[in-house]
Amino acid sequence: MATNKLLCSFRIIGVFSIMLVCALSANAQFLRTSYFMEGTHYRQQLNPALTPTKGYFNLPVIGAVNATVGSTSLGYQDIIDIIDDGDDFYKSTDFMNRLKDNNKLNVNFSTEILSAGWYKGKNFWSFNIGLRTDIGANLTKSMFTFLNEMDAIEDNWRNSNYDISGQQLNINAYTEIGLGLSRQINSRLTVGARVKALLGIGNMELKLNKIAMSANLPTDQQINEWSSDSYWxxxxxxxxxxxxxxxxxFDNYHANLTVGAELKSSxxxxxxKEEEGKDYVTDFDFDSGKLGIAGYGFGIDLGASYKIMDNLTVSASILDLGFISWSKSSTKIASANPEPIDIKGSxxxxxVDPANAQSSVTNALNKLQNDAENYMDLVTQGDVLNYDMLQLEVGDAKxxxxxxxxxxxxxxxxxxFFNNKLAVGGLYTTRFVQPKAMTELTFSANYRPKNWFNVALSYSVIQSAGKSFGLGLKLGPVFLGxxxxxxxxxxxxxxGFVGVSIxxxxRKVNKQG
Structure with a gap:
């Protein structure tokens, strides 16, 4: 069975990626490895109190570009295959063995369209206009098992029991206009904050709350046998x-399909789209010419850094406290609660009338076969987001x-160590993305002899399952990490993170260091 429309949700991701001029598949809008690199200003993305050694002007667009793709179980190539709708990738035994019961996927992309920072007296000011996207998904192993087994065994739908509930997709895209201020209170304490006006590009929440099916039906061979004259x-x-x-x-035969889903899109x-004669969604259509501001919001970042002793510094921040309010006119609401299919053998x-055995059995078989084919048409298309199965009905946003x-x-x-030219650090982050928060613990070693030259080596133990490491390099105006x-x-x-700044x-001497 071909899977040309395996996951419509990921096609939607592709549409928005193009819409946002995102060339990279993009879990974080910052680089953890840069946190203890004093010569770079990019660490302010993680804590607005961490002032750089000099002011800066980022080159437009390419001044700070960050893209990440991460999953709790799937490999990079697995994710690319899903997004690209690759043929038969889910048939791989290695792929299926890597899956957990619930598989989280987080993708995002960020870039600074325009940003700069400068010292004014005891204060460090910063300004930025940036683009942010967050994409999160939850995919269950049961979904891939369903696709695999439905494809491998032609008549598997006749005798099966699947529950592929719990699929979820979240997309959030917006433009950020921020103004930041950092101030060294004394020789030990520095505080910082950034306020942000948010222009919402779009938001989508899609939840497949319930998709469950089970069946026990006769085969075509049995139906043909029971319909033949020779049998009677x-x-x-x-x-x-x-x-x-x-x-x-007949009394033992059954087929059941229950569906529940909801879509909120701004x-x-x-x-x-709805096809003629159908009162439910049959397609998604995007007109880039109508792209515009769909909502407005506000956000704030807060941070502090405190020197406990000459060589030991602790710091903390909370980022992106805020919300976006999406306009009623830009919002589409759809829900799927179609009447469940409930084929009862009774x-x-x-x-069946024993007094008129052959004709009554034939009539019963014809009806059973017709009902079974309708059930088959819904469950064997190789699509989790099957429009005909979901029957998402559009409602007005109130x-x-x-x-x-x-x-x-x-x-x-x-x-x-060594007059602060060499440092080791530990960093804990929890990002409250949808559908589930992602936590990371990063350890790093940082060599920072000059403002124009910083290098860091990091090791993040959770999201990569301890199987990767990080690097950061500032060489003059160029930063790679x-x-x-x-x-x-x-x-x-x-x-990957790329930055180019002037x-x-x-030079600003940091009194804390």
Whole structure:
């Protein structure tokens, strides 16, 4: 069975990736490896209190580009195959063995369209206009098992029991306009904050809350046998006995399909199409010419850094506290609660009349076969997001809706050596993305002899399952970094950060260091 429309949700991801001019599949909008690199300003993305040694002006668009793809179980190539709708990838035994019961996928992309920072007296000011996207999904192993077994065994749908509930997709895309201020309170304490106006590009929440199916139905061979004249040859007593036997078999047959889903979308230019004669969604259509601001919001970052002793500094921040309110006019609501398919064997058993055995059994078989084919048409298309199965009915949005930002908690500690030119540090982050928060613990060693030259080596133990490492390098105006080095197609987490900036103003001596 071909899977040309395996997951419509990931096609939607592709549409929005193009819409956002995102060339990379993109779990974090910052680089953990940069946190203890004093010569770079990019660490302010993790904590607004961590001021750089000099002011800066980032080159437009390419000044700070970050893209990451991460999963709790799937490898990089697995994710690319799903998004690209690769043929038969789910048939691989290695792929199926890597899956957990629930498989989380987080993708995001961020770039600074325009950003700069400068010192003014005791204060460090910063300004940015940036693009942010967050994509999160939950895919269950039962879904891939369903696709695999339905494809491998032609008549598997006739005798099966699957529950593929719990699939979820979340997309959030917005433009951020931020103004930040950091101030050194004394020789030990520095605090910082950034306020952000948010222009919502789009938001989508799709939940397949319930998709469960089970069946016990006769095969075509059995139906053909029971319909043939030769089956009904023999004495009248034998014919009656056969009718009674089939009546008992019919009573045990059944097929059930229960569906429940909901879609909330706030994207200008996104239309939920309905075919003529159908009162439910049959396609998604996106008109990039209608793209615009679909909502407005507010966010704030707060941070602090405290020097406990000359060589030991601790820091903490909370990022992206805020929300976006999506306009009623840009919002589409759809829900799927179609009447469940409930094929009961008793319906066909009651049609059997031993006094008119052959014709009554034939009529019962014809009805059973017709009902079974309708059931088959829904469950064997190789699509989890099967429009005909879901029957998403569009409803009017009664009011605007809100979505919260993916907030992040950051805790750090570092110890410096050799007049603070060499440091080791530990960093804890929890990012409250959908559908489930992602936590990371990163250890790093940092060599920072000059403002124009910093290098860091990091090791993040959770998201990459301890199978990757990170690097950061600042060389003059260029910064390159990764938290998760790409080490082959089955890497669970991969990311890259590129920044190019122009120094502003004279060198600022950090009184804490």
């Amino acid at each position: 040859s023999g004495s009248s007593e034998a014919i009656v006995a056969k009718a009674q036997e089939l009546k008992a078999k 994207f200008k230019g996104l239309e939920l 319906t066909y058993a009651s049609m 009011e605007s809706r809100k979505s919260r930002l993916a907030s992040t908690l950051v805790l750090g500690a570092e110890y410096g 990764t938290d998760y080095m790409f080490l082959g197609k089955n890497s669970n987490s991969v990311n 120094p502003l103003g004279g």
